[in-house]
Amino acid sequence: MDGEPEVNGTGRKRRRRRTRQETEADLLDAARRLLQRDGVLAGVNLREIAAEAGVNHGQIYQYYGSRQALLRASVTDLVDRQVAGQEQGFWDLPFAERRAAMFRHRLAEPEVVRLEALLALDGDEGVEALPRFAQTRRSLDRDQRDGALPADADAVAAHVMAASALVGYVIFREAYARDTGIPLDALDDRAEAAYARMIAGLTGAGEAPETDDGGDPAPA
Structure with a gap:
């Protein structure tokens, strides 16, 4: 369980020892796969994560110290990957366009949003509800200089409240769809508008500009 088989000089197969970096990556991937398969509310069994990653159960505690720390690392790793994929030009967008892009981005990863919320409710002080906030603050300052936000606006509060509304919708969207009787895809489009x-x-x-059924600005 410690790497891919190799053939030694005697012709026998032996397993190549994985580096710590490789083992940690395997654990994070395994945690994400199980969260996506079972959902965050189903609970995460560390032995199952270890088996999925093909590592010894004790290595989870050796590397992370606790279940909570592993889950936090998994969320952080996934967010880092997502942000890296969208950073090209993202921070240069004006406030309204950044929030529109974030709406679609967060809607595509509802399990991550739910897990972040659960970790926060569990009192995990390591959860970053506003990742990359230093970069966000620079973008907010630019928004006010360029007029994308009013000069007298509380830009940080605007960002926090916009993020809060989005997170709340992502967490409850399926329940909202059931309660309203609106199909989920249709509700997502209406919520985005x-x-x-x-x-x-x-x-x-x-x-805001009127939108068509797909949620994009309608042509003028």
């Missing part, structure tokens, strides 16, 4: 109007209010832009 409503979110754009909320953001337009924060930017002082008034009415």
Whole structure:
């Protein structure tokens, strides 16, 4: 369980020892796969993660110290990968466009949002509800200089409230769809349009552009 088989000089197969970095990567991948398969509320069994990763159960405690620390590392790793994939030009977008991009991004990874919320409710002080906040703050400052946010706006509070509304929707969207009787895809489209109007209010832009069924701005 400690690596791929290799053939030694006697012709016998032996396993190549994985580096710590490789083992940690395997554990994080295994945790993500099980979370995606079972959902965050099903609970995560460390022995199952170890078996999925092909490592010794004790290595989880050796590397991470606790179940919570492993889950936090898994979330952080996934967020880092996602942000790295969208960082090209993302921080240069004006406030409203950044929030629209984040809406679609978070909607694509609901399990990550739920796990972040559970870790926060569990009192995990290592959870970053606002990752890359230093970069966000620089973008908010630029937004106010460029007029994408009003000069007298509380930009940090605007960002926090926009993020809160999005996280709340992502966590409860399936329940909202059941309660309202609206198909989930249709509710997502309507929520995205409503979110754009909320953001337009924060930017002082008034009415957001009307959207078509796909949620994109309708052609003029």
